[in-house]
Amino acid sequence: MACQDEDPEPCMEPSNPDCANYDPCYGKELPSAAFLMEEQLRDENSQIVYIIEDSIFRGTRIRFRSPLESPEFQHTWYIGAETLSGYQVERLFRDVPRPATITVHHVIEYPVDSTCFPQDDGKDSVSQSFYLIEYWNELASFGTFRVANENSTDSFDFKVSMLLPDGSDANYEAPSSMENLIFQNFNKNNDSVSYYCYIMSNSRGYLCGAGNGFVPKGVFNVDINTKTIDLEFQYRDTNYRQLGRKIN
Numbered sequence: 001m002a003c004q005d006e007d008p009e010p011c012m013e014p015s016n017p018d019c020a021n022y023d024p025c026y027g028k029e030l031p032s033a034a035f036l037m038e039e040q041l042r043d044e045n046s047q048i049v050y051i052i053e054d055s056i057f058r059g060t061r062i063r064f065r066s067p068l069e070s071p072e073f074q075h076t077w078y079i080g081a082e083t084l085s086g087y088q089v090e091r092l093f094r095d096v097p098r099p100a101t102i103t104v105h106h107v108i109e110y111p112v113d114s115t116c117f118p119q120d121d122g123k124d125s126v127s128q129s130f131y132l133i134e135y136w137n138e139l140a141s142f143g144t145f146r147v148a149n150e151n152s153t154d155s156f157d158f159k160v161s162m163l164l165p166d167g168s169d170a171n172y173e174a175p176s177s178m179e180n181l182i183f184q185n186f187n188k189n190n191d192s193v194s195y196y197c198y199i200m201s202n203s204r205g206y207l208c209g210a211g212n213g214f215v216p217k218g219v220f221n222v223d224i225n226t227k228t229i230d231l232e233f234q235y236r237d238t239n240y241r242q243l244g245r246k247i248n
Helices: none
Strands: 036-042 048-053 061-065 074-079 082-085 088-092 100-109 123-132 143-149 156-162 181-184 198-200 204-208 217-222 228-235 238-246
Touching: 036 198, 036 204, 074 088, 082 088, 143 228
Parallel strands: none
Antiparallel strands: 036 048, 036 061, 061 088, 074 082, 074 100, 100 123, 143 156, 143 238, 156 181, 198 204, 204 217, 217 228, 228 238
16 A cells, blocks of 8 residues: 655644634734934044934934834924924934933824724824933943953953043033043053044944054944943054953
8 A cells, every 4th residue: 555645734824824824913013103312423434323322312413213114104203392204303412401301202103904903093102211411421431441352361441531621520511522531541551641532422432543553443332231341443553352341
């Protein structure tokens, strides 16, 4: 007697219209008005980049962006007395008195899916707030850091701060504030210098020197939640990667 193949497994994929258990609403979610807040910076190559931040900003140009940019979505933003439209908007906060907490309201409207969400009204809204720093040293990209070169256990501490000539913290409006930027024991060099080029948001800093001399070039990342840091840079024609954590 000839062997017969066993019966194939029944189709049980709810997203497949050919299956008996097909569910047209499987995996569908209602659109959300949640949005990203991003700070505009120039990176180590002087190119414009947008850094996603949580709620703390130096506060020059900030972009508010919904990931839902299809024409079927209508976006309305309320920022202070302004009403704006579009899936993303940008605003300058350079001249806002510090410190300040700003709240952004975002409303999204979309076609109703009456099959899957018969009670939905085709609208969602959310409010998100962020803080504009008063002092530069409030950013996580400033402080004291303990690092070691990759594949090494020989750690050392270095410090990045923005100080006035009297040693006090420089506020955001301090004249010529970048002249007050101090790097202490950077790359274990046992000195304190104020000529490094450093462009920073809360969680990232760009060292924007040439890299082939005494001004390093690279990227400094701080994980806001774990306080771990990852620093990659070129300094005196040598490439470095240093890992560690923020200790103060």
